[in-house]
Amino acid sequence: MQAAHPLTTPVNSQTFRHVSYLWDxxxxxxxxxxxxxxxxxxxxxxxxxxxxxxxxxxxxxxxxxxxxxxxxxxxxxxxxxxxxxxxxxxxxxxxxxxxxxxxxxxxxxxxxxxxxxxxxxxxxxxxxxxxxxxxxxxxxxxxxxxxxxxxxxxxxxxxxxxxxxxxxxxxxxxxxxxxxxxxxxxxxxxxxxxxxxxxxxxxxxxxxxxxxxxxxxxxxxxxxxxxxxxxxxxxxxxxxxxxxxxxxYGKSRPVFGGAAISPLAPADRQAKAAALAPTLRGYCSSERHQIGHFTDDARVLEFINSNDLSRLAPMGTSCPDHFLRTKISPLVLDPAQLEGDATAYLDSAFAAYRKDYQAYYDTCKHPNSPAIRDANPVVILYPGVGMFTFAKDKQTARVAAEFYTNAINVMKGAEAVSEYTSLPRQEAFDIEYWLLEEAKLQRMPKPKALSGKIALVTGSAGGIGKAIARKFADEGACVIINDFDTDRLAGADEAFKSSYGRDTHAIANLDVTKKDSIEAAFNVAAVAFGGVDIVVNCAGISISKPLEEHTEADWDALYDILVKGQFMVTQAGVNTMRKQNLGGDVLNIVSKNALVSGPNNAGYGSAKAAQLHLSRLNAAELGKDHIRVNVVNPDAVISDSKIWAGAWAEGRAKAYGVTVAELPAYYAKRTLLGEVILPDDIANACFAFVGGLLAKSTGNVLNVDGGVAMAFVR
Incomplete structure (x- = not known):
């Protein structure tokens, strides 16, 4: 075994400025x-x-x-x-x-x-x-x-x-x-x-x-x-x-030839990214649903706002590790063309990119080359704003952004000391379509039912909402966890990080009664993942009182959260889905109370009935957009629910002449199956609607109540 070049001087963490000395x-x-x-x-x-x-x-x-x-x-x-x-x-x-x-x-x-x-x-x-x-x-x-x-x-x-x-x-x-x-x-x-x-x-x-x-x-x-x-x-x-x-750097000429434009302010970059991301995701998902990632890192902005962008970006990357994850070159957007209705411009830009990629494949392919892969861009550069990347899942999209940032660093350094050179197209193709790489791709696990999908579940920091979000994450979806209770949201955030890591969820403070809060939550979804495919209206409130004790404030709270909230969240979700042009799902968690008359329940029961009929109306209207609207009707889901803490449970117990402690058994005993209903049962029903087997089903109601005959839909 040959001896290596010996160390000549002692080193420590102070020896290095550009790398981290971590040895202990x-x-x-x-x-x-x-x-x-x-x-x-x-x-x-x-x-x-x-x-x-x-x-x-x-x-x-x-x-x-x-x-x-x-x-x-x-x-x-x-x-x-x-x-x-x-x-x-x-x-x-x-x-x-x-x-x-x-x-x-x-x-x-x-x-x-x-x-x-x-x-x-x-x-x-x-x-x-x-x-x-x-x-x-x-x-x-x-x-x-x-x-x-x-x-x-x-x-x-x-x-x-x-x-x-x-x-x-x-x-x-x-x-x-x-x-x-x-x-x-x-x-x-x-x-x-x-x-x-x-x-x-x-x-x-x-x-x-x-x-x-x-x-x-x-x-x-x-x-x-x-x-x-x-x-x-x-x-x-x-x-x-x-x-x-x-x-x-900057010795013989400005970095990247100097700035051609100035970046927008940070808040404006985020707003532009949120507005455009769902549209870009729709184009990039023409073959299969993609998940997005956005960054306005300073290194990215320096490159995309520079005079050299138009020269260097088409050259592509050099290191094989880079272009295997970023494609041979990015799509560079023209900010001026994105003002106003940009549909014609984006149609043309994506068509040109796909045509160029097809030509690259046709020119470089060998008789035994794998079939052409998705011709859509992975990296999209938006001068003044930042960089989008799209891939099969969040981790792959995020890593693609990291790799293209690496490529930017390489171009910056090479241009500072000499002249940047990329790999010849044929060499790049022979790596991208290498039979050994293809075999590796074929060995990868098959995607899960919700891979490539993005879900926003209101009230998902606990109870039914959290169970739905977990089920969707288990099935491959990215989820936006939200709640108006910041402490509860922080706890859910930590729980999801522990279970799923950094790439499965994002969080948003969401009050479904406030339009600005709703729009902000959907902006989080757009910037974090590229948009939304599934909206679940689960946020709720329950007030059980006799008619004479019901106040106007009680009534307004019930209708604002349950009915108006469902309406406004659906409205915002549909706006995003229409930008994507990929269809989608709206699921409304209603209640058997929408169908059954009971004592001390005028406000809650009538609001639930309004939610149910609003679902029917939305299903009838949104079919043309291939957006499905369906309802899950739970009953007596007591576990981990804020609804059952305090006055609601006391009110229902009083209405039925039992104690609060006896409520779970009481509810189970009155059902045909004699079963206690858990949050996971509702989550499974939601997955049944969005998991692919019911893709042609809309306007339906699925009861998950253990069997309450009075709540049968008829």
Whole structure:
């Protein structure tokens, strides 16, 4: 095993300005490991997680890390050199041992004996399986030979913007040579694979003693004798690149040629984004529902408002990791054309983009290329406002935005020190439509029933609303959690973060009696996800009093929240759905009281009846827009409900001559099925309407009350 370039000076967190030094020796020393190789693997994971925690070093899912150590062959007991490397599809920032592939190094090296050349290199991927040491390994990635053919114990392959900026510069090779005094080698662009692994090994043989290799248009390889030395070597090289770029920004010309326009004020950017996002989502969802993401990050604004935008944006990205997630180039909007009715302009802009993408595919395809994929843009740039990205789910859309921001950083750096170069179209196509990438896509889990859908459920911080939001999230939807109770909303926000992470929900303070509050909530949906497909009117209030005790304030509160609230929320939701032109669903959580006469219930029961008939009227009106309106009628859903706290429960108990404690059993006993109704039962009914099987159903009422004969629809 070859010795690596040694560290020359001690380092600490103060050594670096452009990257984060996160290594903690006490933590590293305490890592588990009963054998030398277990220890090396633990250090590999520690190093990988530290590197992945800094997006200046590599992007989500990008890059690869490895270590080599001697381990016993399970059949012979003899020590053999084994390489542990991030497996296919993993992310070094969250990498665990289960995400590693472990392979015999000697078998990897022996694959050179059966390699038939560049035209056949893809067939080598299957042969990696013959090199597996740990049968519980993750599938080896295409980067396996790149690490296996280099003789170092610890290797980092990252995609830092600062290094790629130099790698993508017209004079990148010369700059690398001069900047590092020959200590960093150079390999011209080559698609990741077996051949690139051989070229890396040859570069090292031609330049013994180097501390790393720059890959043209691609990224960086660095290494060390220990995990720590590899980590510090990586940081030092990237820091040097970043310092060099910083010293050149604005030196020969303004960044991106200077500003062509000024950005709008932050509040105006958000308003413009909210207004346009549903329309853009509709265009981008012409083949399948997409989820959106919006950012007005300062780095994005600097690029999209610049004089160089029109020159650089069509060139596309350079690093394969970038354009695999962002497509070959973005759609750039003309702000002047978006004033007023922009339909004709957007029709033309999207048609032109799709035509260009079709031409790109037709010109570059091979006889065995996969079928053309969705021809709509992933990245949409709106000068003065920000960047939209659209993809199959929120995480993919957000990551696409991160990657295009990386691409902006690369263009900025390359233009500062030389001239930015992108990959030739054919090379880009061969990555985008690589058969190995296609196979990876085919192995991905099938989408859930509500994948690509966005739901706004009023009153979703607790009770029935929260159960509906959870059910929809479980089925793949993005949800806007809302309530007028800020403490309850904060608790729901934390609960959803804990269960679903950062990309499944957004929150909004919502008072359904106030139009401004409703519009703000739908703006949250538009900016966070691109729009809305499902509106569930669930926010409620209950007041049970005899007629003579009912006040005008009681009446107004019931009708404002239940009827007016349902009307205004539906109105705002339909406005968004019409912008998208994708149809949609409105579900109204009403009550069996809409159909049944009972004592002490004049205000609540009549308001529920109004909700029910309003649903029928909306269903009749909105069918032409392919917007379905349906009703779920619960009864006596007591669990986790604010409605049942206090006076309402007392009023109903008094009306039926029982105690509050006896109410659940009383309600269950009076039903045909004798069942207690839970929030999850209502959530399941809602999913039945929107899950796809009832796509041609509108104007219906589904009772979920355990069977109350008086409430049968007739």
């Amino acid at each position: 020796e006490a933590t590293a020393a305490a890592l588990p490991g009963t054998t030398d190789y277990d220890r090396e693997v633990a250090l590999l994971l520690y190093r990988s997680n530290l590197l992945g925690a800094d997006l200046r070093l590599t992007n989500y899912g990008g890059g690869n890390t490895s270590c080599k150590a001697m381990a016993p062959d399970p059949l012979t007991g003899q020590l053999a050199e084994v390489m542990w490397i991030k497996g296919s599809g993993g992310d070094i920032g969250t990498l665990k041992r289960s995400g590693l592939a472990a392979l015999y190094v000697d078998r990897l090296l022996n694959l050179k004996n059966v390699y038939r050349g560049l035209a056949h290199e893809d067939e080598m991927v299957e042969l990696f399986n013959h090199c597996i040491y740990d049968l519980a390994s993750k599938a080896p990635s295409i980067d396996t030979p790149l690490h296996g053919f280099l003789p170092f114990k610890h290797i980092d392959h990252l995609h830092p913007d600062a290094a790629i900026a130099i790698a993508a510069a017209k004079d990148g090779k010369r700059i690398t040579q001069e900047l590092f005094n020959g200590q960093i080698g150079w390999v011209d662009w080559r698609r990741p694979g077996f051949e690139l692994g051989l070229e890396l090994a040859q570069c090292l043989a031609d330049n013994p003693g180097i501390r790393g290799i720059m890959l043209g248009s691609h990224g960086l390889f660095t290494w060390g004798d220990t995990a720590y030395e590899s980590y510090v070597n990586t940081l030092e090289v990237i820091e040097t690149c970043a310092e060099y770029l910083e010293s050149n």
